[in-house]
Amino acid sequence: MTLSLAEWEAIRLSLLIGLAAVAWILPLGIAVAWWLARHDFRGKSLVDGLIHLPLVLPPVVVGYLLLVALGRQGVVGQWLYATLDVLLPFTWQGAAIASGVMAFPLLVRALRLSLEAVDPKLEAAASTLGASRWRIFATITLPLAVPGLLTGTVLAFARALSEFGATITFASNIPGETRTLPLALYTLIQTPGQESAAARLCLIAIVIALLSLVASEWLARRTRQRLQERDGY
Amino acid sequence: MAIKPELPTNPSSLSLSVDQRLGNFHLQTELVLPACGVTGIFGTSGSGKTSLLRLIAGLEYPDSGVIQLGEQVLLDTRRRICVPAHKRRIGVVFQEARLFPHYRVRGNLTYGMPAHAAARFDEIVELLGITALLKRMPGTLSGGEARRVAIGRALLSGPQLLLMDEPLTGLDGARKEELLRFIARLTKQVEIPVIYISHDPEEISAIADHLVLMKEGSIQASDHLGTLLQRFDLTYALGGFDAASILEGTVVNHDSKYNLTRIALDATHQLTVPGTSAPIDSHLRVRIPVRDIALSLAATKGTSYRNQLTAIIDDMTTLPETPHTVELRLQVGNFHLRARLTRKSRDEMGLYIGKEVTALIRSVSFNSI
Numbered sequence: 015m016t017l018s019l020a021e022w023e024a025i026r027l028s029l030l031i032g033l034a035a036v037a038w039i040l041p042l043g044i045a046v047a048w049w050l051a052r053h054d055f056r057g058k059s060l061v062d063g064l065i066h067l068p069l070v071l072p073p074v075v076v077g078y079l080l081l082v083a084l085g086r087q088g089v090v091g092q093w094l095y096a097t098l099d100v101l102l103p104f105t106w107q108g109a110a111i112a113s114g115v116m117a118f119p120l121l122v123r124a125l126r127l128s129l130e131a132v133d134p135k136l137e138a139a140a141s142t143l144g145a146s147r148w149r150i151f152a153t154i155t156l157p158l159a160v161p162g163l164l165t166g167t168v169l170a171f172a173r174a175l176s177e178f179g180a181t182i183t184f185a186s187n188i189p190g191e192t193r194t195l196p197l198a199l200y201t202l203i204q205t206p207g208q209e210s211a212a213a214r215l216c217l218i219a220i221v222i223a224l225l226s227l228v229a230s231e232w233l234a235r236r237t238r239q240r241l242q243e244r245d246g247y
Numbered sequence: 248m249a250i251k252p253e254l255p256t257n258p259s260s261l262s263l264s265v266d267q268r269l270g271n272f273h274l275q276t277e278l279v280l281p282a283c284g285v286t287g288i289f290g291t292s293g294s295g296k297t298s299l300l301r302l303i304a305g306l307e308y309p310d311s312g313v314i315q316l317g318e319q320v321l322l323d324t325r326r327r328i329c330v331p332a333h334k335r336r337i338g339v340v341f342q343e344a345r346l347f348p349h350y351r352v353r354g355n356l357t358y359g360m361p362a363h364a365a366a367r368f369d370e371i372v373e374l375l376g377i378t379a380l381l382k383r384m385p386g387t388l389s390g391g392e393a394r395r396v397a398i399g400r401a402l403l404s405g406p407q408l409l410l411m412d413e414p415l416t417g418l419d420g421a422r423k424e425e426l427l428r429f430i431a432r433l434t435k436q437v438e439i440p441v442i443y444i445s446h447d448p449e450e451i452s453a454i455a456d457h458l459v460l461m462k463e464g465s466i467q468a469s470d471h472l473g474t475l476l477q478r479f480d481l482t483y484a485l486g487g488f489d490a491a492s493i494l495e496g497t498v499v500n501h502d503s504k505y506n507l508t509r510i511a512l513d514a515t516h517q518l519t520v521p522g523t524s525a526p527i528d529s530h531l532r533v534r535i536p537v538r539d540i541a542l543s544l545a546a547t548k549g550t551s552y553r554n555q556l557t558a559i560i561d562d563m564t565t566l567p568e569t570p571h572t573v574e575l576r577l578q579v580g581n582f583h584l585r586a587r588l589t590r591k592s593r594d595e596m597g598l599y600i601g602k603e604v605t606a607l608i609r610s611v612s613f614n615s616i
Contacts, residue, residue, distance in 0.1 A: 135341070135343070135345055136345055136347060136348075138306050138332075138345075139339070139341060139345040139347075140347070140358070140359075141305075141306070141331070141332040141333045142304055142305075142306070142332055142333070142335075142337065142338065142339040142359075142401070142404075143333075143338075143358050143359025143400065143401070143404045144333050144334075144336070144359045144361070144404055145333055145358070145359065146333055147333075153358075154347060157349050158348070158349060
C-alpha cells in the first residue's frame with residue numbers, strides 16, 4: 015500500500031512534534047526530577063501535584079490554559095508577540111508545546127523514581143574524591159538513572175505522538191502545520207465517505223505504535239546487555 | 248619504599264571544636280590530633296565516631312564550631328567559612344566500599360585522581376595487589392577486593408588526610424586479618440596521616456599510634472595509645488583491650504631449633520616469643536594482656552615462664568568495679584606494663600609502690616605489622 019501525501023504529512027508532523035516535544039521537556043524534566051528526588055522543601059507536594067496535573071485534567075482544559083497563557087492575548091503570549099514576534103497557537107511549535115506539557119509528568123515520574131534509586135552514598139563518596147556537584151550529577155547520578163531516563167523518554171514520546179485534546183485546543187487542526195495522526199484520523203472520521211481512509215490511518219497509527227514499542231524494547235535490551243558485557247571479566 | 252605525597256604533609260595538626268545536635272544525640276567535641284601516623288577513634292556504636300568523621304570530611308556541617316587542618320580553615324561557623332567536601336582533599340574509606348557500579352575498577356581508581364597523582368597509579372595498584380582486577384566491574388569483586396579498591400581510590404585522589412570508617416566491617420576472619428595487616432603496612436608506607444575509626448580493640452591496637460576514646464558524643468580521652476592503656480581509670484572504658492600493654496620491639500634473632508624469636512624492647516630488655524617470620528631488625532608491636540602477667544618477689548629458676556623482667560611498682564590501685572583485685576603499673580626500663588593481682592596476693596606478698604618485683608610473662612601476642 016502506498017501512502018498518500020496527506021498521510022505522509024500526518025506521519026511527518028506527528029514524528030516532528032513528538033520529537034520536538036521530547037527535546038524541550040527532556041532538560042527541564044531532568045532538572046525537575048532531580049530537584050524532587052534530592053531535595054525536601056516546603057510545598058513540595060504542591061509542586062508535585064502541579065506537575066502531575068496534566069495526567070488527571072481533561073486535555074482540553076490544559077489546551078485552554080495554554081491559550082490563556084500563551085495565546086495572542088495571553089499573559090505571556092502577549093509579550094512574546096510584541097517583543098519577539100512569536101505566535102504559538104496554530105503552529106507546529108505550539109503543538110509541540112501542548113503535547114510536551116501533556117507528556118511532562120510521565121517523563122518526570124519515571125526519571126524521579128530512577129534518580130531516587132541512586133544511592134546518595136555514592137554521591138557522597140564522589141564528593142570526597144573531589145568531584146563538584148555538576149560532575150557528580152553527570153558522572154554518577156544521571157548514568158545510574160539511565161534505565162528510568164530511557165523509559166521516561168519513550169513514554170513521553172508515545173504520549174506526545176498520540177496527544178489530541180490539548181493540541182487541537184491550543185494549536186488547532188491545520189493540515190500541514192498541526193494536523194498530526196490523531197487529528198487527521200479525527201478529521202476523516204468526521205467526514206462522511208472516508209471510512210476506508212480512516213481505517214488506513216488507524217493501521218498506520220498501530221504500526222507506528224508497535225514500531226516505537228519494539229524500538230524501546232530493543233534499546234532497553236541493548237543497555238542491559240551492555241551492562242552485562244561490562245560485568246564480564 | 249615510602250610513597251611521598253605530592254605536597255609536603257602539613258607538619259601541624261587537625262584541630263576541631265564542634266557542636267552538633269541530631270535529635271537526642273549531642274556531639275560536642277574539642278580535639279587536637281597529630282597530623283602524622285594513625286589515630287584510632289574508638290567507641291561503642293552510637294558514640295558519635297561516624298558523625299565526627301562526616302564533619303571532618305565535610306559531608307555534614309555542625310551547628311557551630313571550627314575545624315582546622317594545619318593552617319587551613321575548613322570550617323568556621325562564626326566567620327562563615329565552609330570548605331565543601333570536594334575541595335577539602337580529605338580521602339574517605341567508608342564502611343561499605345561504595346565503588347561506582349558503572350565504572351570498572353580502573354575507572355573507580357582514577358575517578359578522583361588529579362594529573363599529578365597519575366605517576367603513582369602503578370605503584371599504589373601494586374601495593375594494594377589489585378593489578379589483576381583493573382578491568383573488572385565492582386559487582387564481580389569479593390568484599391575484601393572491593394575494600395582494597397576503595398582504599399586505592401581514596402589514596403589516588405591525592406588526599407592530605409585519610410579517614411577510614413570501620414573499613415573491615417563485614418569481612419570474615421581470614422580476610423579481615425589479611426586486610427588489617429595490609430592497612431597496617433600501608434599506613435607505615437604512605438606518609439599521609441590516617442584517622443581510623445573502629446569499635447574493635449584488636450584493629451585499633453594493631454595499627455593506631457594515637458587513640459581517641461569517644462563516649463556519647465564527647466571525647467573521653469585522647470593520647471598516645473600506650474599511654475592510654477596504662478591508665479587505671481580507663482580500664483573499663485577500654486575493657487575490650489584486656490588492659491593489655493602494647494610495646495614496640497625489634498627482632499634480634501630467630502631460634503629455628505625451638506622456633507622462637509628474640510625481641511629487644513630496649514638496650515637491656517628482651518623477650519622470647521613464638522617464632523615469627525618477621526626479618527631481623529624489623530619492627531614489631533607486641534601486646535601483653537594483663538591476665539598473662541604474674542608477679543614474683545625474686546627472679547625464679549625452675550618455672551616455665553620464659554620471660555622474666557625486673558620491674559618497679561610504679562602505681563597501684565583498686566577499681567570500684569572489681570573490689571577483689573588490684574591494678575598495678577610496672578616500670579620496666581623506660582616502658583610500662585600493666586598487671587592485675589588479687590588483693591589477697593598483694594597483702595601476702597607485701598607489695599607497695601616503689602618495690603622491686605619480677606614480672607613473669609606467660610604469653611605474648613603480636614599485632615601484625
